[in-house]
Amino acid sequence: MNIALIAHDKKKDDLVGFAVAYKNIFEKHTLYATGTTGLRIIEATGLEVTRFQSGPFGGDQEIGARIANNLMDAVFFFRDPLTAQPHEPDVTALVRLCDVYSVPLASNMGTAEILVKGIERGDLDWRNIVKKETGDEHGSDEA
Numbered sequence: 001m002n003i004a005l006i007a008h009d010k011k012k013d014d015l016v017g018f019a020v021a022y023k024n025i026f027e028k029h030t031l032y033a034t035g036t037t038g039l040r041i042i043e044a045t046g047l048e049v050t051r052f053q054s055g056p057f058g059g060d061q062e063i064g065a066r067i068a069n070n071l072m073d074a075v076f077f078f079r080d081p082l083t084a085q086p087h088e089p090d091v092t093a094l095v096r097l098c099d100v101y102s103v104p105l106a107s108n109m110g111t112a113e114i115l116v117k118g119i120e121r122g123d124l125d126w127r128n129i130v131k132k133e134t135g136d137e138h139g140s141d142e143a
């Protein structure tokens with residue numbers, strides 16, 4: 001699975017802790033992240049993560065483009081609901097694209113716990129069927 005990891009500043013500690021806790025699951029997948037989040041996760045876990053631009057500089061849009069091209073299978077996006085973001089339109093667009101393409105999105109720790117366990121169980125294997133049907137199988141090592 002191709003998995004995106006993103007967190008706003010006040011949620012970064014939560015996502016980093018989450019990545020540490022579930023490193024054994026995440027290491028079986030292909031990971032992507034916005035710039036600062038990715039750096040924090042790499043430093044804390046040693047996991048291999050492809051980093052895009054920082055969110056306010058286009059990182060959310062880069063991940064959105066991958067969703068639109070059927071190259072992202074799950075998104076963990078720990079948003080900060082209490083702080084205004086300068087790139088709020090990008091945040092909204094990313095969430096919207098998850099809904100357009102039915103890509104599972106965990107926007108908080110509660111949903112993230114369920115999603116990561118579902119990934120481990122193979123609950124998202126239907127994504128591979130979608131990719132096979134559309135010919136979009138590139139981008140992931142995981143079958």
Ligand SMILES: O=C(CO)COP(=O)(O)O
Pocket residue numbers: 006007008009033034035036037038053054055056059060091
């Ligand atoms: O702003 C973000 C998501 O909207 C995250 O970007 P960073 O990971 O670079 O902080």
